[in-house]
Amino acid sequence: MGVSVAYVTYADPEGFDDEKEIALAAWAEAGITGHIVRWDDPEADWAAFDAVVVRTPWDYIDRRQEFLDWARRVESVTRLFNPVAVLERNTDKTYLRDLKALAIPTYWVAPGEAADFPVLDEYVVKPTVSSGARDTIRTRDRAEAQAHAVRLAAEGRTAMIQPYLDMVEAEGETSLLYFGGRFSHAIRRIPMLTDNPLVLDRDNDRGELRDPEPDQLALAERVLAELPGTLYARVDLVRLPDGSPVLIEVELTEPYLFLRYAPDAAANLARALAEAI
Ligand SMILES: Nc1ncnc2c1ncn2[C@@H]1O[C@H](COP(=O)(O)OP(=O)(O)O)[C@@H](O)[C@H]1O
Ligand SMILES: [Mg+2]
Incomplete structure (x- = not known):
């Protein structure tokens, strides 16, 4: 019997995960049979897989504890990537507090705390558990920023307040992909908090391939040195x-790993997976 690995997704009626096929094709080339499985599939027999790779469980945001409990159960019966300790820490952006010297300046408002932060030109306010800029606002109005932070804290969430960096609309955010700790490819991202019609009209494209600058590679490697033992990592960088x-x-x-954006990306992931199991 060959190697059998679960590609973990969610009940995705809209088909938003368009990386499954390219990932599984590359796994097959590397001698790995991939099986697409919903993380919350009650019928799934996780112990039957040689490894379980968390890929696109994109509905866990409202079910974080259930998701982490699931991950812990899976890790008790087979190899889980990334490991549950990594998932637990990474699903709440509070980990950025430990990477403060490397990260965008952030002011934190936990439930019960005062929404106390300096005057900035323009604010971004977001919750620590999110994805796809959910419940995230951009505003020049300090009272509106404060009100959003207070609203999140009242829901029992921790709010993050940051300066809006308009370089996301010019140079753009850069995502660096690492598989098995090795650099694979980098992507110039589309800004999300903008009403610029030129950006919004781009037909849902998520980014384009780019060569990272040496200072970006150096920073990404410092970040990953703090977070060892990952099969896949995406380091998202901006500039002050x-x-x-x-x-x-x-x-x-x-x-999202941008596997279709670089010729070797899917093969790089497959190679890292084959080495890990
Ligand atoms: N401080 C900021 N300045 C400029 N753009 C931001 C800022 N924070 C978030 N954004 C925009 O919102 C997107 C989502 O925010 P992010 O912090 O990556 O959270 P998540 O992707 O988990 O929702 C970013 O990719 C970027 O386009
Ligand atoms: Mg993001």
Whole structure:
């Protein structure tokens, strides 16, 4: 019997995960039979797989505890990538507090805390558990920023307040993909908090291939040195007005991997997976 690995997704009626086929084709080339399975499929026999790779469980945001309990159960019967300890830490952006020296300046408002932060030109306010800019606002109005932070905290969530960096609309955010700790490819991202029609008309394209700058590679490697042992990692970087690169987030749970954007990307992931099992 060959190697059998679960590709973990969610009940995705819209078919948003368009990376399954290319990933599984590359796994097959590497001698790995992939099986697409919903993380919350009650029939799934996780112990039957040689490994379980978390890919696109994109509905866990409202069910984080259930998702982590699932991951813990799976890890008790087979190899889980990324490991549950990584998923637990990474599904709440509070981990950015430990990477403060490398990350975008952030002011935190936990439930019960005062919404206390400096005056900025323009604010981004977001919850620590999110994806796809959900419940995230951009505003120049300090009272509106404060109100959004207070609203999130009242729901028992922790709010993050950051300066809006308009370089996301010019140079753009850069995502660096690493498989098995090795750099694979980098992507120039489309800004999400903009009403610029030129951007919004782009027909849902998510980004384009780019060569990372040496300072971006150096920063991404410093970030990953703090987070060893991952099969897949996406390091998302922006720049401060003085030009220095900073981390906006590191995606170790359910990142879109841009496998169709670089010729070797899917093969790089398959090779890292084959080495890990
Ligand atoms: N401080 C910021 N300045 C500029 N754009 C931001 C900022 N924070 C978030 N964004 C935009 O919103 C997107 C989503 O925010 P992010 O922090 O990556 O959370 P998530 O992807 O988990 O929702 C980013 O990719 C970027 O386009
Ligand atoms: Mg993001």
